[in-house]
Amino acid sequence: MSKKHVQDSINEKRRYPRINTSSFIEYTLFDEKENKLDRGEGRKLNLSQGGALLESQKPLLGSYVVLIIPVLKKNNLQIKGRIVYTRKPDNSSFYLTGIEFIEAEDEQINDLIAFVKAYNSCTKVMVIDDDPTTRFFLENILRKREFQTWQAENGRVALNEISIAQPDLIISDVIMPEMGGFELCAKLRESPDTADIPFIFLSVKDDPVDQLKGLRMGADEYIVKPFKPADILQAINKVMEKTARLRGLQADVDIEGSLARIGLIEVIQMIEFNEKTGTLFLLSPSGGVNGAVYIKEGQVINAVSGDLDGKEAFYDLAAQSDGFFKFNIHDTIPSQKIRQKNMNLLMEASRLLDEAADLRPLVSSMEVRLTLQTSAVPGHVVERISAETLRSIMNLIRSGQTINEIPGSAGISRVRAAAAIADLINCGIVTEQKAGQKAELEILPESPGSPREDDRVKGKLIDRLKHMEKNSFTGTISIRGRSKPAWIYIEDGRIANAGFGQATGKKALFRIFSEHGGSYSETQGPLEINRRIDAPLPDLIQEAEAEIVWRRNLKTDLSAISVLISGNSLDAQKEIHKDPSKFRLLKAIRSNSVLKDIIDSSFLPDLETCRLIDEWRKNGIVVFKRL
Known part of the structure; x- marks a missing residue:
């Protein structure tokens, strides 16, 4: 093969791939005249089917050369070649050596070219740091993840290398001799050819002012030393995904x-x-x-x-x-x-x-309620929080809203509410409500205790029901002299249903049990009713007494509370729709804004209704407001 033929073939850049790297191609040179071996590294290699063009810092003067690709050493891939010429291009500090492949099969050359194509598709990262240990550490991390790597000891050297390396990403220290990271980034952003290269700063300077300066200069990430491999890889993934999105937008x-x-x-x-x-x-x-x-x-x-x-x-x-x-x-x-x-x-x-994140360490949970210590708010807090927002938040705290409930009720974002509450806690204006403290809108008193004597469900009506249970009575008990018309249906001695005004089922029965007095009459005979109650009398009495104790300990006026469905709970509402009884309660809340009216219109017993509503409040499905 003639010198010209080799030159022509190795310069077909559109047909054949190129390796661009600072330390990828090793070579071993045998000089027949001097009878000695010489070893070195090439920085760039253009491949063709018949030969290669190697760029190196010193001329390859000799007879034969063996090119070694370190990544392929495990496959024992070494390409032997005959040196055709070595020359130094004008205005260049590097030498170009033309090599004609010998003793190499076409399949071997094809494998090399295929590998180089795959290698060139990898992300190229330039690491710039005056500390060799840091450069080695980063290069080791990156090469294990199949990144191509280039190194430079400062910004001045990097500027000369970037046009050759054409990196996909730059990781640079900030403080370096000759040219630091900030100056390098600024110069790259000035040129259209390098302005879009993603840039990550590394620095021991953890001052937010320095970080902000780096980001304002066009850097994509700022990592403080010392760092972990995971920090670097996470930053690279984030920056490269951002770059891919940016290219998608440009297209x-x-x-x-x-x-x-x-x-x-x-x-x-x-x-x-x-x-x-x-x-x-x-x-x-x-x-x-x-x-x-x-x-x-x-x-x-x-x-x-x-x-x-x-x-x-x-x-x-x-x-x-x-x-x-x-x-x-x-x-x-x-x-x-x-x-x-x-x-x-x-x-x-x-x-x-940032300010919302400060709230988490200040409270034990986002489900806690807060207590106002004072209404006097310092001027600097008022400047940071609008008067309208501040007034709304403090009213919601007074009404017993949890931290999670406040944003939806105040009509503000969660981050603004959290930032404001953190300010109020830091200034001592509010504190977390301690165990045992009663909230103004508490509808489930803590530890109500055992029923007292006057909470017991007893009397002639209960005696009559026990007698009917013993004798398997079937019929109806009508009750007069109560606040509302009432009746109880008995089937084979067990209570099957009850009515109290518009209420039916357990709800009606517990209301009957909670009142005393009146007169009873019974009608025996078969019934045609829907069984709404299916529990033995002792269990029904126990549930009724728990509801009576709840009412006695309740300090909140149920007619003073408005219940609203949160607009941020659509997924939870879809789950509620699957349960008919819960769905009916949700419909009752949509139809009635006052808690007392919701309880009255609920199909469930009063205490069970309140327990479910309070659970929904804790889960952010509903919010309370004071009327």
Whole structure:
């Protein structure tokens, strides 16, 4: 093969792949004239079927060379070649050596070319740090995950290497001799060829000011030393997924992704960068829609989340850290309700998220109730929380709402409510309600105790029912002289149903048992009724006495409480629909706003109704308000 033929074949860059790396190709050179071996590393290799062009820091002067691919050593893949020429291109500090393959089968060359193609598809990462130990540590982490790696000891060296390496990602220290990370990042962002390369800073400087400076310069992540391998890999995955989403936006295609990897704020930044118009949906882990953000030419103009819309809805959605997002590009969008620039909106969301996180260590649970210590709120707290929001939150605390119940009742986002409550706790304005403290809207008194003598269900009516049970009586007992007309149906000595005004079943029977006096008459004969009660008399008496004790210990006026269904509980409501008795109670809440009216219209006994409503309140399905 002639020198020209080798040159032509190895320069067919469109047909044959190239390896770009700082330490990938090793070679062993045999010089026949000097009768000695020389070893070194090449930095770039162009392949063809018949030969190769190797770029190295020193010329390969000799007869034969063996090229070794370290990753392929386990396959004993070594390519032997005859050196055709070595020359130094103009304005270059590297030498190009033309090599003609010898003693190599076509299959072997094809395997090498296929490997190089696969290798070139791997993510290329440039590691820049003046500490060799850090560079080695990072390179070891990355190569185990099949990343290509380049190294540089400072920003000045990296600038010369980047045009050759063409990295997909840069990981750089901040403080280095000759050129630091901040200066390098700034220079890369100035050039159209390198402006879009993702950039991760490493630094011992953990000052938030430095971190903010790095991010403002265009970096994608900022990691503080010392770090763990998991920190690096997590940051790389996050940055590369963000880059992929960005490319998807640039190509005008709908995009979707995981909120665990990329948060709402970062997604908004990507969409703003590309000035796209459309709707960003936030989905639960099960795929249900939690809310939506409407965007026009990159600017957020509205958001919805449950009963919230506008800024509060956006802040609520910004707190979502699991599930998925999906951005649909289209031109039809609703009217504008958010007029802030994205930067101000995102900064406010970030501030609220940070302040909301401060609440968790201050309370034992988000289901606790709070107690007001004073109504005097310091001026700096009033400045941070609007007077209307502050007044609403404090009224809800007085009414006995749990922390989780407050946002839905106040019409604000969870993060704003949490941030405000954290402020109030830190200032000593409110404290967590201690065990034994009674909340104003407590509907299930703690430890009601055993029934007293006057709580016992007894008297002539009970004696009569016991006698009928013994004699397997079938018929009806009519009761007069009570607050409402009442009757009890007996079948084979056991209570089958009861009525008290409009109430029936156990609900009616327990109300009958809770009143005294009146007169009774009985009618014997077969009954044609639906059996609504199926329990022995002693059990029914015990349940009735528990309800009587509950009423005696209840300190809350049930007619002063309004019960509202939370707009953020749609999934839980779907589960309730599967249980007929619970579904009827939910319908009663929709039809009546006052707790006393809900209890009266409920099919379930009064105490059972209150227990179920209180359970729903704890689970965020309903909220209480004082009338």
